[in-house]
Amino acid sequence: MRAGIALLLCAASGLAQGADLRMTVSDGSNQPVADAIVYATALNPPAPVEHKASIDQVNRRFVPRVSVIQTGTAVTFPNSDNIRHSVYSFSRPRTFTLKLYAGTPASPVVFDQPGIVVLGCNIHDTMVAWVLVVDTAFFARTAADGSASLPGLPPGDYLLRAWNNSMSDEQPGEALHVGSEALSPRHLHVDGQALEVQP
């Protein structure tokens, strides 16, 4: 999975001519928030890109628990446990149910609508994973100190937003104009600390 994200980051860094945006994310009490997703969506979004991602199930946990993918990404749900799982989503952007299975299912699930998708396992109620489906390739995950950066943003107008899994909806976001000049660091807020679902 980490390989997947690395791939995504590589893809982003491929657009090297853009500006770099550095940001920090904090919560309501000004504490830095780790594992928040920051993403900048172009106001004129490009056509969906066929990407591939994977969310594993290890020791009755989804790994990674929080993912961010570009709209149109096909996600596979390999099962690394020796028990079977039945992954489902009742979330509007993508509702699906994978019947009990072991190993990797034949076909991935394509998330073709932006939005928040909460994944669960029908057998194991404690297994939860969040998938943020965004219409952009520019997104990042905050570090422990709440910092993240979006490098190489092509000039243009963007909507800059932050989210973590404690939030049930996306924020309205703030306007970001990328021109020729360097971008000053931004400070973003999310509602709360990232959720840790207890096993």
Added chain:
Amino acid sequence: MRLNTLRSKMVVFLVVLLGIIQIGVFTLVNSATTRAARIKIDDELVVGEKVFASELNQNAERLAQAATVLASDFAFREAIATGDHGTMDSALENHGARVKAAAVLFVNLQGVVIDDTLRRGAESRPFEYPSLIERAKNAGRATAIELLDEQVLQLVAVPVQAPLTIGWIVIGFPVDQLLATELRNITGLQVSFVTEDKGLWHIQASTLDEDLSRALAARLPPYDEALRTRVLAMPEQHQLRVVPIGDSGEQHFVAVLQRPINDAMGSFRALSAKLVAMGVLSLLLLIGGSILIAVGITRPIDALLQAVRRIRRGDYSMPIDMHRGDEIGILAQGLDHMRAGIAEREQQILKLAYEDSLTQLPNRSQFGERLQREILLAAAEQRTLSIFVMDLDRFKFVNDTLGHSVGDHVLSEVAARLRNLMSEGDCVARLGGDEFAVLMLTGEQERSVDLARSIITALEQPIDFAGQPLDVGASIGIALYPAHASDAQTLLRNADIAMYVAKRNRTGYTIYDPRYDTSQQEHLSLLGELRRAVEQNELRLYYQPKVTLSSAGIHAAEALIRWVHPVRGLVPPGLFIPFAEHTGYIKMLTRWVLTEAIRQCGVWLRQQMHIEISVNLSARDLMTRDLPELISGLLAEHEVPAGMICLEITESGFMEDPTHAQRVLDRLSAIGLRLSIDDYGTGYSSLSYIMKLPVNELKIDRAFVSNMSEDADMMTIVRSTIELGHNLGLKVVAEGIEDSKAYALLRGLGCDFAQGYYISPPMAAEALPDWLNGSVTMRRPPRALLEAAQAESLSPSGDETILSAAS
């Protein structure tokens, strides 16, 4: 059963005692059980309350689990999470029905009711009980009893997870009759679910019947007070607990747990009833038992009591037969010994009382009783009876001279002879001393006389004692019933009188004649009059002079009593002296005579008249212990020398009790009194005996003197008596001299003194001096007497002495 008997006292005591104990025990047990019962009910209620609360919780838990299971159903979640209103609606209804829910609501995360099976199609609204959701957020689920659409519901809120919580399913289960019944079955208490709204109670569901439900709603106090209420009259007493189970704004939901006190008291009541029954039973047993014991004790006591009553009545014949080892047995034994002892002693006493121990003849008492019985019988059968009273002659003499053992022998022999003469049915008794009595069952005079003669004949045979013949005769008095008296006492007395007559006349036997006796009435009045005579000085002493034959001088006189009766005139001594002797009144008379005679003697002495005065003493007087003292006192009082007084005693006077008579005479003689034997020759006294007595003179009985002029034998007796007297050194007095011939003869025979009508009849004391002076015309004044004597007698004697004496 009388209350004062030992038995009833014991029974009552025991019964009252046990009754008190029973009542005490019952009261203790009853109060203890009542307290225990109340505590038990209370405990039951407390336990019931706990069980109820636990059951209610468990119920909620079950419901919550059911709700949780429902909420985690994938299809249900899918329908909720993804479905439209219609789908959601049908899912709620469908799944609600699965868990028998009364209502199912879906509340979103914002607390808004999205769907509601109770109000389908209604506007969405905020959920009424957000706190329930809040609690469910924290605990995963929450339950509460709340009112929803007028229904009391157990609400359970559980999250719907997809997989994150997207909202809340609230499922309402009915709090209804079914639940109440279940809870009642578990707790054993009546369960009612009640709501309170503005002070009014509404029964939502109850296991009580309708009436009680209504009563409960009506009687429950306001909420706060209801929570503390433990007992409620509805109207039967119920113990209860009001358990709050939920609040909804103004409204309160409670469960009322209750139980009629009587239900719980039931077992205790049964115990009480058993206790009472046992008490009554034991009381009855005790009454029976104590009666048995009491009877066991008192029956022998009753028997003893009856025995004692018999003994008290004088019936000693029945032995007290009671063989028991206990105290009563010992008591009975003692009583029986007493009974036997009393019986034996009574026999002895009867014997002593009714039988003469010497002769084994009936005694006076028995004879008297027998006589009375026979008189009654004879009166009833018109029969006649006769009785004898017999007195032995000369017995006293035998007894005194030969000793009592001889006397006893004589009496026994007499008794034996009498017994031999008795016919069938006759009775002989010893009245006392030498006096016997005979009862004949016939009053025919001839047969009585025959028997009397036989007795006299039988007793004429001398009685042999140690080879020595003893001669005792008897005098018998006969009285006939009903001729002489109609009662025993008078009959005896009359026989007695007849016996005295026989004795006096020496006729052997005499049949009673009323002439012998003045009537009883007359006797009594005579006694009274005699007393009065002494008191009122109706008695007089007359003096008959004694002439000294040798000198014709008068030196002595015999004092003779006279009774000048205010009505009858002069009463002769023969009429009252024997009676006075018989009654013992003679002692009073003698005392009076002695007093008067000595006084008179003193008077004359002071007038220079030396007249020696003789006083007659009776046999009874000799029995008077203080006679010598009395006489000495009188002599001293009137200054009379003892030698001036001479006491005349008849032979029979001392023959009755010679020993005693001798003692008295010795004492009288010691004083210096002169003693004379009166009526000498009539008795049977032996000269040897008389010689022992301290007498000074012999007085020849008038029977010899008055007849001696014609009867040569009498003359011989008189002469030999005079000689005998003189030989013994005694003066000899002759009385009853009625003519000059006798006077002269006596003078010739050497007799010392003469007394009689020829000389002078008795005269009053006042007359004596004149008679001595010759100034009064009497039959023979002294001077004339002297002359006559001189004329008739050839032997002259000293004249001067007479003159000097007369002067």
